[in-house]
Amino acid sequence: MSTTTGTLTSPRGGRRAVDLVVRVLVYVSALIAIAPLVWILVSIVAEGLPAILSASWWTQDLAGTTDRRAGGGALHAIIGTLEIGLVTAVVAVPVAVMGAIFLIEYARGTRWARLVSFTVDILSGIPSIVAALFVYTLLITLLGLGRSAVAASLALVLLMLPTVLRSTEEMLKLVPDSLREAAYALGLPKWKTVVQVVIPTAFSGIATGVILGLARVMGETAPLLILVAYARNLYLSPTTSNMGTLPTMINSGRNVAETLPGYSRVWGAALTLILLVMGLNLLARGVARAGRLKDR
Amino acid sequence: MAKRIEVEDLDVYYGSFQAVAGVSLVVEPRTVTAFIGPSGCGKSTVLRTLNRMHEVIPGAYAKGRVSLDGVDLYGPGVDPVAVRRLVGMVFQRPNPFPSMSIYDNVAAGLKLNGTRNKQELDETVERSLRGANLWNEVKDRLNRAGTSLSGGQQQRLCIARAIAVRPDVILMDEPCSALDPISTLAIEDLIGELKEQYTVVIVTHNMQQASRVSDRTAFFNLEAQGLPGRLIEINDTETIFSNPSLKATEDYITGRFG
Incomplete structure (x- = not known):
């Protein structure tokens, strides 16, 4: 006691x-x-x-202004970042999602799958500058093409691909086999089971991974510095060799004196980029939550 | 609709491991046949060979003959997907599709195989849900998620989903093992009604359930762990439970082992 x-x-x-x-x-x-x-x-x-x-921040580019003159805005860089991000996603997402479907639904446990998985692991570890130089060597040195926004997107694809592929893989693994069996027992062929049952079940998780992957590559700077020239004007064509983006807008103003209007634009660009990425993260959360509610 | 199943000299392997050896049995149309036996004796494996679901597991294959009204399910050129449209299945745990509503779960088999006719789908959903004794409980909330139902309702939803594609045979792999007694009773009543139209084969660990719902009972056993399971005895349920011809069957049924 x-x-x-x-x-x-x-x-x-x-x-x-x-x-x-x-x-x-x-x-x-x-x-x-x-x-x-x-x-x-x-x-x-x-x-x-x-x-x-200032209202002009969201509606004007920097055409006709200098670091010494006030006015203008970041429209060229915002559009550039969104456009390069969009092109990156359009290329990377289908490849990543279909790659993950191959690994989980068709090649699970085979030597092929292990090889591809291993390659993806290596790919997810390469620094962005290496991805940028790889694309530079391929498109510009070997094929003789010029620098372009698309070239920058391709380098970003190399960075986005492994993250989206991995997250999609994890989401597909979470879909219980009992659902696949239920679909087979209804006489559905495998591809319909994947498209109509497995993907919808994992959809919110896959979408979350895509958005987070996009948010991550939008802040990447090295590929943009190497593969596309910074422009102060708004250019829309993805094949243009000059395009403003938020990271390179920050970079271009890094030597401006503190007293000049160009100085506050650098901070503005940084804040805009953070807001953009934060917005994407919030969107990802929203998508994830919407998916959970549906489960109940 | 209902069809006769004949199994002749069936062996099933998982890679190099033989799970089942030399099973031969006949399941008459419009009857309920129960498979009983200890865990690992191969009864679920045999069940899954009846609609080639064992092939989903990598490395699994079967030898012997399984025929449906005389048509060999393992014959050359037979598509397992087509087999599964004739032989539906209900699983141990209720597994409605979480991304679909109650309506879409039931309509899934037809819809995903290309039926677009709204009227036909509506009729099938109602017929199937009525057939699964679930219609009155869910008719006002067909658009709610299938996973919003209780466990017993979900299992009946899965049965509705299975009968919606008008199979000839329904296989049930321990359909009540995850359910409470009241839900179990509802499913058992339903099995009694299903046999008016379908051939039903059910795997169960519950002896009372086998004696309550089935017309015929097959007892499976294995001599030792690592050896293949075998069919020991198959007979009318009444005979198996009152006067089995083999000692092993009697021991199992009376709870002396297993």
Whole structure:
């Protein structure tokens, strides 16, 4: 009896001290991890807000303005980032989703699947500059084509492909085999089972992965620096050699003096890019939540 | 509609492992046949060979003959997809399609195989849900998700989905093992009605269930772990449960082993 009550009393001083030290350490570590992020966010919002609040920010490009002259906006860069992102997604998503379907639905457990999986793992580890130089070598050095927005998109495809393929694979794995069997038992051929039962069941998860993959490549800078020239004017054609994008807009203004209007545009571009990526993340959450509700 | 199943000298393998050896049996149309036996004796495997569902598992194959009204299901040129349209299946756990409504779950077999006629679909859905004793419970919420139903309702939804494609035979692999007693009773009543139109084969671990719902009972057993399962005895359910011809059957039924 006495030993039992002994363990129930509060811990001795030593143990309490250890508890306190560890607790403080954990809190401080969390603070250290969060502090730089908050700092970055606060300074970008503080410095960038005035720029993006002007009406011309969203409706005009920088044609006819200089870093010394106020006015103009980031329309060229916003459109450029969205367009390059869209072209990237149009190429990467079908390949990634169909690749994942191949790996999970058709080649699961085979040597082929392991080989492709291994390749995808390697691909997901390559730095963006290597992807950019690979496309540069292929399209520009070997094939003699010029730099273009499409070339930048192709480099981004190499970066987006493995993330979307992996996330789609995970989502397809989550679809229980019992659903596939149920479909087979109704006399559905395999491809219809995949298209009509497996994909719809995993759809919200696949869509979430696609959006997150897109958000990730939209902030990539190296391929844009190498494969497409920055332009201050709005260009719409994907084959144009000059196109403004938000990351390269930030880069182009990095040497502007603090007192000039061009300086606040750099912060504005950074804030716009963050808002864009955040918007995509929120969209992904919304899609994921919509999918969950349907399950109930 | 209902058809006669004949199994002759069936062996089933999973890769190099032989799961079932030398099974021969006949299932008459418009009857309920129960497969009983201890776990691992191959009764589910035999059930799955009746609509070639075992082929879904990589490396699985069958030898011997399974015929439906004399047509060999394993004959050259026979499409397993076509076989499964004739021989439907209900699984151990209710598995409605989560991305589909109640209506679409029942209509899935027809819709996904190309039927677009709205009237035909409506009629099939109602007929099938009535056939599965679920119509009155769900007729006002056909657009709700199939997964919003209770477990027992989901299983009846799966039965409705199976009969919607008008199969000749319905296979049931322990259809009540994940259900409470009241839902189980509903399914058992339903099986009694289904046999008026279909040939039903049911795998069950529940002896009372086998004696309640089936006309014929097949007892499977295996001599030891790692050896293939065999059909020990098949007879009228009444005979199997009151006067089995083999000691092993009697021991299993009376609960002395297994």
